[in-house]
Amino acid sequence: MTEGRHPVPELMKEPDVVDLLIHQHGLIRDMFDEVERAAPGERREPFRRLVRMLAVHETAEEEIVHPYARRRVDGGAGIVEDRLREEHEAKRLLALLDRQGVDHPDFMANLDLLRVAVLAHARAEERYEFSRLRAEATAAERRAMALGVRAAQAMAPTRPHPGVESATKNLLFGPPAAIVDRARDLIRRATGR
Secondary structure, rough: OOOOEEHHHHHHOOHHHHHHHHHHHHHHHHHHHHHHHHOOOHHHHHHHHHHHHHHHHHHHHHHHHHHHHEEEEEEEEHHHHHHHHHHHHHHHHHHHHHOOOOOOOOOHHHHHHHHHHHHHHHHHHHHHHHHHHHHOOOHHHHHHHHHHHHHHHHHHOOOOOOOOHHHHHHHHHHHHHHHHHHHHHHHHHHOOO
């Protein structure tokens, strides 16, 4: 049921998509703290968990939540466009950190930049998008989106893919990327890299 100390996203039981995503935002904040507190030689595994969580979380938002908000929430198109720009920047930073690795001399400085970007993005989602979803979507719609988010996270890539921020691109490129990412994850675990 858990991966490390954090619940696996697809197994969480929040019945409302807003509650589910806000809960995951809290987990992400905790994961940043965990990476930052880890000794230099012990950062690799907490960072891998953070990368995975961010990748699957954003993919699910892009596939399920943003399309709904764009179509059904008053002013949703503008709200979603702002969130997608933030997500692209965060994915770019995350991909850089993932490529460079935890032993790179700029890792902690870049991790701090990523943390600031991700937490600002989470606050903007909660304030502008999630509050509108709670107000304008029915409880049944929010429950259905929570199920959709869990399903999307179960099949999502586990690494960041900057430039793939739309539902269409995620559906086209996500499954092959997820297979490659998950194979790469298994190889990294087996080799300890």
